[in-house]
Amino acid sequence: xxxxxxxxxxxxxxxxxxxxxxxxxxxxxxxxxxxxxxxxxxxxxxxxxxxxxxxxxxxxxxxxxxxxxxxxxxxxxxxxxxxxxxxxxxxxxxxxxxxxxxxxxxxxxxxxxxxxxxxxxxxxxxxxxxxxxxxxxxxxxxxxxxxxxxxxxxxxxxxxxxxxxxxxxxxxxxxxxxxxxxxxxxxxxxxxxxxxxxxxxxxxxxxx
Numbered sequence: 001x002x003x004x005x006x007x008x009x010x011x012x013x014x015x016x017x018x019x020x021x022x023x024x025x026x027x028x029x030x031x032x033x034x035x036x037x038x039x040x041x042x043x044x045x046x047x048x049x050x051x052x053x054x055x056x057x058x059x060x061x062x063x064x065x066x067x068x069x070x071x072x073x074x075x076x077x078x079x080x081x082x083x084x085x086x087x088x089x090x091x092x093x094x095x096x097x098x099x100x101x102x103x104x105x106x107x108x109x110x111x112x113x114x115x116x117x118x119x120x121x122x123x124x125x126x127x128x129x130x131x132x133x134x135x136x137x138x139x140x141x142x143x144x145x146x147x148x149x150x151x152x153x154x155x156x157x158x159x160x161x162x163x164x165x166x167x168x169x170x171x172x173x174x175x176x177x178x179x180x181x182x183x184x185x186x187x188x189x190x191x192x193x194x195x196x197x198x199x200x201x202x203x204x205x206x207x208x
Contacts, residue, residue, distance in 0.1 A: 008059050012084045015056035016091040022049035023095025023154075046158030049095060053154060056088050057147040082135075085143055086116050092150040101157035104179045108186035112146060115193040122200055131203045139192045145185035152178035 024030075026045035028037060037045070060081075093109045096102075123133055155162060156178045159171055 006080060008062055009080045009084050012056045012059045013080075013087055015052045015059070016084070016088040018052045019049050019056065019088070020091035020095040020098075022046075022052070024098035026158075027095075027099040029098055043158065043161035046099075046154070046161040050151070050154045050158065050162075053088070053092060053147075053151055057151065060085060060088075060143065060147070082120075086120065089113070089116065089146050089150065092154065096150070096153055096157055099157050101153065105153060105182055108179075108182045111186045112189045115189045119193055119196050122196065126200055126204065129204070129207060131200065131207070133196050133199055136192065136195060138188065138195070142185065142188045142192050145181070145188055149178065149181035149185040152181055 022045045026037060026042045026049070031037065090113060093105075093113060096105060096109075119133075126133070152174075155164075156171070156175045159174075160166065164171070164174075
């Protein structure tokens with residue numbers, strides 16, 4: 001039972017891989033091997049990708065809850081959980097781009113990915129010096145915002161696949177809302193990155 005939280009995290013990694021592959025295939029990434037994807041197959045892939053993304057996002061909360069409930073917190077869990085979060089976010093962004101849903105999401109997505117990998121690199125650099133950067137409450141909310149925003153972008157990208165009304169006005173408003181959420185997530189992501197950078201500088205200055 002103590003291995004259950006890490007198993008859930010591993011499932012999240014597998015689901016993230018499925019998300020990016022399904023969206024990429026829906027976008028025609030495998031057309032050289034399988035030929036053009038039919039509208040029905042594309043719609044099914046988009047729906048399955050969204051379902052996998054939702055399950056993966058929910059597992060982000062489940063593994064932490066299980067670890068606390070079972071008293072099964074571990075070093076591996078502390079390492080794998082943030083990696084799985086970043087892999088899921090990256091998978092969704094790459095899948096959306098492969099699907100052809102670029103344009104307005106490129107810049108906020110790039111800012112999010114830049115911050116995520118920059119903070120990961122910062123942790124790696126300072127860890128040998130015995131300095132850690134505990135996850136802040138705002139950073140936890142940041143992850144939630146990212147997942148909600150990317151989930152909304154997947155829905156907008158596959159609008160007809162989800163059986164939503166073929167109403168340009170409604171679709172336009174939903175798209176604007178999804179883009180707005182993604183920009184909010186990007187801004188919060190950058191703010192938390194700045195907080196980690198400041199905290200790292202403070203702790204490093206105390207060591208010198």
